Amino acid sequence: MMSEAAVAEKPARRSRRVRRETSVVYAEVVRVEQYRPRVRRITLRSAEFDGWITDVPDQFITFIFPMGDRKRPAVGRHLDWDDYFKLDESERPHARNYTVRAWRPDVLEVDVDMILHGDEGRGSIWAMEAEPGDALAIWGPRTAYDPPPNVTWHLLFGDETGLPAIAVILEQLPAGSAARVIVEVDGPECIYPLESPADLEVTWLYRGNEHPGKSEALIDAVRAVAIPEGVCYAWGGGEFRTMQALGKYLRRERGFRPSDVTAIGYW
Ligand SMILES: Cc1cc2nc3c(=O)[nH]c(=O)nc-3n(C[C@H](O)[C@H](O)[C@H](O)COP(=O)(O)OP(=O)(O)OC[C@H]3O[C@@H](n4cnc5c(N)ncnc54)[C@H](O)[C@@H]3O)c2cc1C
Structure with missing residues (x-):
């Protein structure tokens, strides 16, 4: 028979995870802060965050960066990833994952901390150039x-x-x-x-x-x-x-x- 102490050490069973619906929302950059020497804190606002972002830790979202016009989201709302990957690279908007660092439901704002690692990557470049008024299509959210x-x-x-x-x-x-x-x-x-x-x-x-x-x-x-x-x-x-x-x-x-x-x- 196991001792009580050993029983207490056992990981308890997780409740079944409900797979969350993912979709595309559109958001606007409302603030950009050089939070740390290599971190740009981007604050996004969207009425569509309501009920889409929740208060769970390690929530991540996929930014789909504009191809040319920074003020226009790069994809439609009915994004199909199979179709996306069939696009020729020259026509395919870059997509990268970022963690929701903070969520303020009262003002419908999300902070994302983007690490700057030079001018090699589309995400790092976008973060360096981001300014209020920029538009983003965002897919998600997910958690791990x-x-x-x-x-x-x-x-x-x-x-x-x-x-x-x-x-x-x-x-x-x-x-x-x-x-x-x-x-x-x-x-x-x-x-x-x-x-x-x-x-x-x-x-x-x-x-x-x-x-x-x-x-x-x-x-x-x-x-x-x-x-x-x-x-x-x-x-x-x-x-x-x-x-x-x-x-x-x-x-x-x-x-x-x-x-x-x-x-x-x-x-
Ligand atoms: C679930 C999840 C959550 C994430 N959350 C965050 C987050 O909150 N903040 C954040 O900044 N990133 C986060 N990332 C990582 C981010 O998605 C990647 O670093 C992404 O590749 C950056 O895209 P990029 O276009 O700047 O560079 P890429 O085009 O992907 O890469 C260009 C070149 O830079 C190199 N590179 C890429 N990232 C780095 C790096 N960080 N340091 C040094 N070299 C690099 C690559 O190897 C490549 O050679 C997350 C990733 C995942 C999967």
């Missing part, structure tokens, strides 16, 4: 964060792009739980405010001159973490290869059940 209901300890890891989601997850953790956060960034200029009612231990790793996606620092640091007793859940968002390696490692070598690890390739 799915801890067991009785989770007591979170392991959260990622790079610059995972920070907005880590911040939202942390803000919604209950007091009395604990979170270990490990983030790999270029350098101290990338430090981003993280606050939580939970007990929080944060490690910042600097990759310095190493190219993002080539550094092993995050992998090594997660490998060195001591996993406590209790109900544990691991969530990661960052460079694809690193997330794939860490997801595999936590499941195969650290005893996490597949459902208790979410590690998503963000780029």
